[in-house]
Amino acid sequence: MKRPTIADVARHAGVSKGAVSYALNGQPGVSEATRQRILAIATEIGFSRSNAARALSAATAGAVGLALCRPARTLGIEPFFMALISGVEAELSARSYALTLQVVADPDAEIAVYRRWWGERRVDGVLVCDLRTDDLRIPALEQLQLPAVVIGGPGGTGDLSSLWSDDEAALTETVEYLVALGHRRIARVAGLPDLRHTEIRTDAFAALCQRLGLLDAVTVWSDYTGEEGGRATRRLLSSAHRPTAVIYDNDVMAIAGLSVAQEMGLTVPGDLSIVAWDDSPLCRLVHPPLTALGRDIPAYGAHAARQLLAIIAGEPASRVQDETPQLTPRGSTAPPRGR
Amino acid sequence: MKRPTIADVARHAGVSKGAVSYALNGQPGVSEATRQRILAIATEIGFSRSNAARALSAATAGAVGLALCRPARTLGIEPFFMALISGVEAELSARSYALTLQVVADPDAEIAVYRRWWGERRVDGVLVCDLRTDDLRIPALEQLQLPAVVIGGPGGTGDLSSLWSDDEAALTETVEYLVALGHRRIARVAGLPDLRHTEIRTDAFAALCQRLGLLDAVTVWSDYTGEEGGRATRRLLSSAHRPTAVIYDNDVMAIAGLSVAQEMGLTVPGDLSIVAWDDSPLCRLVHPPLTALGRDIPAYGAHAARQLLAIIAGEPASRVQDETPQLTPRGSTAPPRGR
């Protein structure tokens, strides 16, 4: 099939190519009547604007980039990313932007991808995930002046726009809930230690437990995989003063922790209460269903996308706090059985 | 930052823009020495080719499209898609192709996306998932003459290329294994009934069970969600002649089934054996770990991507049978407890 071009529309409408372009872009330069006629003809002959030509002359790619920098095995299993992507994508496609996705091995490779995207004019901006402490991607993006929204923070995002949720508040709510149930020995299985939000949660947990006088509070680090989450749980439950409640930094590790508890002959929630961060359908899949900290992740992604499109449109950088995760109590938490 | 263009490289190298283009594309027209010199200069001044300009003049988008047509809630939770995407992406980025992702609501919307991508010259080809019976996307893509690889089959893919795994063989291996363990009442919780691979599995299951004289063999349909998988399991386990083994069409439903069995006071594998299709880390997360039919899904995605790139490069359509899923026995299957 031969694709119609703007010249075909112009010929059919009896106007110049320029007029068609103005009509298509909703810009002044054509009368409303002419605009409508041009648009109708464009639809009629099945015209779509060539993205390449538009990208070249208008210096806009019509696409937004997302580089995902976790090992493939972690990526696949956490529902978080797919949920985020679906939200991002919904917002982008409503505004006729495409989403370009790339999986990278490490932050250096990710920076290389940003440079290439910038050089190739592949994307008009990027969404940055998994903010780290002293994240080298931030100065790299600042230097490229590539529009970007960092999904993470607050803090550590330089002059770039950012979007985050109040993990400190969510953690506080969770710990206070567990304390109200009667727990005094609470542990936490954290995600990768150099991620900024892990750091925020760890600091908040330490400070809060000290304030509440929970001396046995301990954080152990993991990598978000079920394997590591299970191992960490096994270690925790084997210690002399084993915790009566564990907070996990993601759903997958929490489910692995539940299995380990069952395997060690402990009942949940009788012997051990479990809370999962990042509520997902997985949490309702297991028995007992997991108490979890949830938020609307597709909406989170949609907000980030909208924020990025605003910056691409020329608005100044912004820092936005999104919805705070809410605790949904389910069957995995209860008062500790008296011992 | 000002982006260097091909003209800058040409000036630095003291050659014409055409020569730089030939050097970049590895085409005859420049001597090997000149090519090396041009490439070195390009790297030195940080040149990347504008994708827009290349797309416009070479009539190639440098991108491949993937439209995902499941509701967001199913998408996020099944590890399958992320694993597939990571494999696709690895293959594409190794050949400097980008992956354009779009989430769509239904097959009609998906066809509209293909038309738009074609009209905008956004992608050079597409990967088609979730092949259905009488799939309208097939004639639409044939009409557009948009290069495509259908991940699914065999059959029902018209003149398009396709890639599939032998689900009939995998199902047969599984049923024979369960029968060897002593199971006679085997049920199957299937995915969406209008998906081609569900149909293939259902037909194979019915034929095989009849051949083996398993008269209670029953297939119930579901939608891949844990919720529906759990409901189907509850129904099966409440029937007078409840099955002693259930085969699930995905990992998520199998885990939900396990929870339901536990909730109903049945032990797995003592009272009920469970097999999950699409082995994933989730299957090893639960207790007992699930016996599962697995294959290398990133490799599957990579193969599909490679096949598509070959077609884009002008090779004829091909139909390829990929690796057959392998059964990995774990703790969720055993001989049925005598009753």
Added chain:
DNA sequence: CTGAAAGCGCTTACAG
């Protein structure tokens, strides 16, 4: 093996 030039399909100042 190399250079000059047309052309891909748009957008956008610039005249009218």
Added chain:
DNA sequence: CTGAAAGCGCTTACAG
């Protein structure tokens, strides 16, 4: 409000 024209940064026949 509209038209003619330059230009975006490449690729690719076409001459030399």
